[in-house]
Amino acid sequence: MSGGFDYHVIINNIPFMWQGIQLTFLLTFLAICGGVAGGTFLALCRLSRFAPISFAAGSYVNFFRSMPLILVIFWFYFLVPWIVGRPVGGFDSVLIAFVLFEAAYYCEIIRAGISSVGHGQIYAGRALGLTYGQTMRYVVLPQAFRNMIPVLLTQAIILFQDTSLVYVVGLHDFFVNADMVANRDNRLLEMYSTVAFVYFVLCLAGSLGVRRLQRKYAL
Amino acid sequence: MQYNWNWGILLQSPYFGWICSGLAWTIGTACAAWIIAFTLGSVIGVMRTTNIAALRIIGTAYVELFRNVPLLVQMFLWFFVFPELLPKAAGTWVKRDLPLPEFSTAVVCLGTYTASRVAEQVRAGIESIGQGQRYAGLAIGLTPVQVYRYVLLPVGYRIIIPPLTSDFLGIFKNSSLALTIGVLELTAQTRQIEEYTFQGFEAFTTATVLYCVVTFIVMTVMRVVERRTAIPGMISLSAK
Numbered sequence: 001m002s003g004g005f006d007y008h009v010i011i012n013n014i015p016f017m018w019q020g021i022q023l024t025f026l027l028t029f030l031a032i033c034g035g036v037a038g039g040t041f042l043a044l045c046r047l048s049r050f051a052p053i054s055f056a057a058g059s060y061v062n063f064f065r066s067m068p069l070i071l072v073i074f075w076f077y078f079l080v081p082w083i084v085g086r087p088v089g090g091f092d093s094v095l096i097a098f099v100l101f102e103a104a105y106y107c108e109i110i111r112a113g114i115s116s117v118g119h120g121q122i123y124a125g126r127a128l129g130l131t132y133g134q135t136m137r138y139v140v141l142p143q144a145f146r147n148m149i150p151v152l153l154t155q156a157i158i159l160f161q162d163t164s165l166v167y168v169v170g171l172h173d174f175f176v177n178a179d180m181v182a183n184r185d186n187r188l189l190e191m192y193s194t195v196a197f198v199y200f201v202l203c204l205a206g207s208l209g210v211r212r213l214q215r216k217y218a219l
Numbered sequence: 220m221q222y223n224w225n226w227g228i229l230l231q232s233p234y235f236g237w238i239c240s241g242l243a244w245t246i247g248t249a250c251a252a253w254i255i256a257f258t259l260g261s262v263i264g265v266m267r268t269t270n271i272a273a274l275r276i277i278g279t280a281y282v283e284l285f286r287n288v289p290l291l292v293q294m295f296l297w298f299f300v301f302p303e304l305l306p307k308a309a310g311t312w313v314k315r316d317l318p319l320p321e322f323s324t325a326v327v328c329l330g331t332y333t334a335s336r337v338a339e340q341v342r343a344g345i346e347s348i349g350q351g352q353r354y355a356g357l358a359i360g361l362t363p364v365q366v367y368r369y370v371l372l373p374v375g376y377r378i379i380i381p382p383l384t385s386d387f388l389g390i391f392k393n394s395s396l397a398l399t400i401g402v403l404e405l406t407a408q409t410r411q412i413e414e415y416t417f418q419g420f421e422a423f424t425t426a427t428v429l430y431c432v433v434t435f436i437v438m439t440v441m442r443v444v445e446r447r448t449a450i451p452g453m454i455s456l457s458a459k
């Protein structure tokens with residue numbers, strides 16, 4: 001590395017890094033949507049009174065929670081093209097890996113949220129003549145989601161940071177683009193500290209926002 | 220697509236040796252980093268519960284800084300940027316003479332990162348005890364250091380055994396990120412086997428099974444530790 005801190009290399013490459021940030025945000029957004037949907041489904045399965053279903057969902061969660069995310073990304077990077085029978089883009093396989101991995105974590109959050117809604121609510125719903133599905137849909141889940149919004153958002157921030165791991169399969173996200181510039185121009189110090197700074201500001205703003213929300217909604 | 224299964228490949232030389240050494244590096248990295256994480260995390264967690272404003276601010280700043288930057292970016296900062304920021308002699312020493320450069324960097328990075336999580340658990344543990352115990356300790360003439368040493372920490376650590384276990388498992392899983400700076404730990408070795416033999420599924424299955432086995436062992440051991448160290452009547456304390 002030569003010379004002092006060179007601001008030009010950062011300014012010149014803002015458009016290129018912006019492309020990367022867009023991919024990071026897109027991946028985060030899709031993974032959150034898929035993860036929450038899958039997590040809700042898994043949580044309902046885990047709370048099911050039918051033992052095989054709750055056992056299967058529990059095994060799924062424990063299995064994914066004991067694996068490192070990088071290994072999951074590698075797995076799906078090879079597994080998905082093999083199952084589909086043709087090459088798929090890196091983005092698709094990574095997205096599937098993230099959704100399935102995050103579903104396990106969201107499941108635990110949502111399960112805790114559902115459990116925090118008193119049993120009396122379920123009995124009351126059933127007593128009114130609602131079916132199990134209706135009780136969940138109109139009584140339990142709305143309250144549960146309200147309780148767990150702060151935790152869900154915190155997990156979303158963690159997920160946002162974790163998307164940087166697509167580095168291992170070379171998807172062009174924010175960090176990979178900055179890394180390419182860093183190695184091309186031999187400006188490691190400037191580029192890596194820029195990435196760290198941007199992530200820090202975004203995540204700090206996010207977690208401060210979550211904390212405010214938590215105070216506002218605190219019962 | 221056609222795939223030729225060949226489980227025997229895992230027992231062949233040199234691939235079997237790669238897996239063993241990968242597992243050893245993973246466990247070594249995780250344990251070494253845990254020592255840093257636990258010590259540093261305890262100090263910072265305690266700092267955040269003292270009534271000295273400066274210490275609290277330093278502790279909070281540390282936690283926010285390390286929690287809000289992705290671990291991968293921190294890994295690269297430690298490996299590529301940190302030596303440049305040191306004074307010239309020290310920077311040269313880190314670049315040239317540091318023993319096992321990748322391993323040491325990964326350990327420091329994982330340790331300082333996880334310390335921010337451990338600090339939060341330690342703080343939560345101490346805060347959950349309640350002010351009464353602290354005042355009682357001070358009232359019978361203990362110094363603030365003694366209050367922490369004999370009253371708050373022994374109780375606090377026992378409360379936070381379950382979250383600390385999951386932090387340890389976190390460090391164990393996160394050690395796979397060390398492959399990005401060239402530590403040949405378990406995930407990196409299986410990736411290498413995939414590249415040499417194209418038997419990717421066998422290699423990744425091995426890694427998956429090994430990670431699950433280690434997780435299971437740690438969980439079982441910690442459950443015993445938790446039961447052994449439980450304080451009688453603890454439920455009433457946490458319910459207060």
